[in-house]
Amino acid sequence: MQKIIIDQEFWDIFPDVEIAVMTAHDVDNHNDTNVPDNLIQTANEVAKKWVPDDPISANPVVKAWRDAYRKFKTKKGARNAVENLLKRAKNNKGVGNINPVVDVYNSVSLEYAFPIAAEDLDKIVGDVHLTVAKGGESFTPIGEDEVEEALPGEVVYRDDKDIISRCWAWRDSARVADTDETKNLLFYMENIQPDRKDDHIAAANALKTRFHDYLNIDINDLTFLNKDNREFVFAK
Template sequence: MFSFQTVPSQNTVVQDWRQAFQQFKTKKGARCAVENLLKRAKNGKGVGTINPVVDVYNSVSLEWAFPVAAEDMDQIKGDIHLTVAQGGERFRPIGEDDVETALPGEVIYRDAYDVISRCWAWRDSARVEATEATQNLLFYMENVNPQRHADHVAATAALQTRLHDYLGISTTLHVVTHDQPSVAFKD
């Protein structure tokens, strides 16, 4: 787990993500979502409340140092793919009016319409943003270090427990790996 005694950039978890981010194109300043949360916590800035769902998954992200995201499944168009961008795919980030485009070679989540998250779960799309009105959610929690598999399993269980205990949300777990690259979860 993350130690708040360590400068985030020197933490082994953050270093794993920085090494992963060096393998593809990124927007200048893009850092793993968990690094951004950890820096805010370390610097005493606080994470702040967004909405109950985001607050719960941010608590898991901070405790276990895994990036977590949630999307509004009712806004997803077709299948979701974790893929490498060709470049130019449309993306409108949460809280922004302007449309951006993905860089060639950037790792993105996308559906049939456009990009739903850039640089893995660094920045989410306003179109599929999880809000208090969202009825059907998709969560993803990313792990780039196979040696942290047991922590990843425990963090996933913690997320499921907190969603159930605090918000009454029941979840079904699906794991996507290199050997199991897809999951059918929506008709």
């Protein structure tokens, strides 16, 4: 049995966060027959509504994440992944098509302004912890060969092998990244703004719906983690 476990060290910093978690199984990441041709293009346009003001940090969804990142140790220049997506959309340099799975979850992330991580479930070693790094834990980011080390006090996702996401929701590990050959996926999507609870629920359900409608995959284990519900079993 494998779980996501959110450690007390995290809740000591962020007691009001909620995280939507779910899994998808038997995915065919080559079949985009039912994925709308304009899915990502439309999502990039919708995303602009979240960042109408300049500078981008003046917009509430971005400001909230900037404020959150000041509460723990981060690598210089680290920004939450959703800020990077929204910035590209705002600057008319939106995200392009990658593969069916990535396009579907990126479309939800853009339209609802929440970060979504998708990890190859079969590559995860042991349990996943959202926790605070002691420092020195290894991490190899997507697209790079050089191994990095987490900073003491940095919020991270890690499994029993190493870091799978640095600076909370900044960069994911190459080791567990979803690829064209990925069959089983673990998703997590964080909400740090309590007043956006309804948006968070809608985004999680949109991801479920799009996996069903576009990829013919039923997701049946959507769960919301919080300080009173800290664990989620993702593999028996």
